[in-house]
Structure formats: C-alpha cells, structure tokens
Amino acid sequence: MTSEGFFTESDRFIVSRASLLAESLVLRYFDLAPDEWTKNPYSLFTWKETAPWLRDSNVLAQTVRIGSRNNARNLKARDDIPCYGVLLQDPAILRTLLRPHKHDLWTLGLFVLTHELVHIVRFRRFEVDFYGSQEDRENEEKVVHKVTSEILSGVENTDKLLNLYESGSKF
Numbered sequence: 110m111t112s113e114g115f116f117t118e119s120d121r122f123i124v125s126r127a128s129l130l131a132e133s134l135v136l137r138y139f140d141l142a143p144d145e146w147t148k149n150p151y152s153l154f155t156w157k158e159t160a161p162w163l164r165d166s167n168v169l170a171q172t173v174r175i176g177s178r179n180n181a182r183n184l185k186a187r188d189d190i191p192c193y194g195v196l197l198q199d200p201a202i203l204r205t206l207l208r209p210h211k212h213d214l215w216t217l218g219l220f221v222l223t224h225e226l227v228h229i230v231r232f233r234r235f236e237v238d239f240y241g242s243q244e245d246r247e248n249e250e251k252v253v254h255k256v257t258s259e260i261l262s263g264v265e266n267t268d269k270l271l272n273l274y275e276s277g278s279k280f
C-alpha cells in the first residue's frame with residue numbers, strides 16, 4: 110500500500126470485497142430484496158477511473174449521480190431513473206490509514222462504502238433530493254451517519270471508525 114496517491118491493485122481488491130459486505134449489510138438493514146443491487150447497480154470508482162476534475166483529496170468518498178440509465182429494452186420505464194456511483198478518493202482514504210488510531214483498509218473501506226450505499230438507498234427509495242440545499246444535505250449527513258452507525262454497531266473493528274465522522278472527515 111502506498112502512503113499517498115492511487116490505490117494499488119491489492120487495495121482495489123480489498124475495497125471491492127468490502128463493497129460486497131457493505132451491500133449485504135445495507136440490504137439487511139433496509140429489508141430490501143436480495144436482487145436490489147443487481148436490479149439497481151451502482152458503479153464503484155477510484156481515482157484510476159475518475160477524471161482529474163472530480164478528484165478531491167479532502168473527502169473520503171462521494172456519492173455521484175451519473176444520469177439516466179439507458180436501457181434500450183425498457184427505455185421508457187427506465188429513462189428517468191438515475192444511476193448512482195460511489196467515488197472513492199484514494200489519497201484521503203490512504204491518509205486516514207496513517208492516523209494514530211491505525212485502521213486497516215478493509216475496515217475503513219467497509220465503513221465508507223456502507224455510508225455511501227446508505228446515501229444511495231435513501232436517494233432512490235426515500236425521495237431524498239440529491240440536489241438539496243446545503244442545510245438539507247447537512248441534515249441528511251446526520252441521518253446517514255446515524256444509520257451507518259446502527260448498521261455497523263457490533264461489526265468487528267468499526268467502533269473507532271464511527272468517531273471519524275465527528276472528527277471532521279467528510280464523505
């Protein structure tokens with residue numbers, strides 16, 4: 110693992126594995142159908158797949174909205190359903206791993222991905238406005254953090270990570 114910059118291939122493998130666990134934890138919490146993520150896939154981006162102007166090393170990750178999904182077979186029904194993605198900001202995540210309370214990438218990745226997937230579920234199913242006002246977004250962050258804490262409570266090694274949010278990490 111490098112201390113700065115891009116994830117290595119093994120880092121990317123770890124975060125993609127963490128995303129699978131995050132998916133199932135979020136499914137269980139919201140009592141969604143097992144095929145939720147198959148029917149409504151999201152994209153997982155790291156810096157490697159991200160245009161330079163979307164890279165922001167001050168936040169751990171963001172949920173991004175990619176626009177309508179063009180499904181040729183079912184264009185009408187699908188046309189207005191936006192696709193979401195999780196944009197992981199490699200350097201911010203790698204930097205966080207160097208803090209005194211060392212976290213491992215698996216645990217931090219699980220935490221960040223669970224948080225972002227909760228955002229996605231709430232955008233899709235709870236009619237949360239992706240383009241809400243600053244105040245709305247701040248309130249939404251609190252809700253998402255609370256839900257993430259509930260989901261991860263009792264999951265190994267995540268307790269300290271839940272304090273990251275209060276310590277000012279943004280995602």
Ligand SMILES: [Zn+2]
Nearest residue numbers: 228250253280
């Ligand atoms: Zn967030």
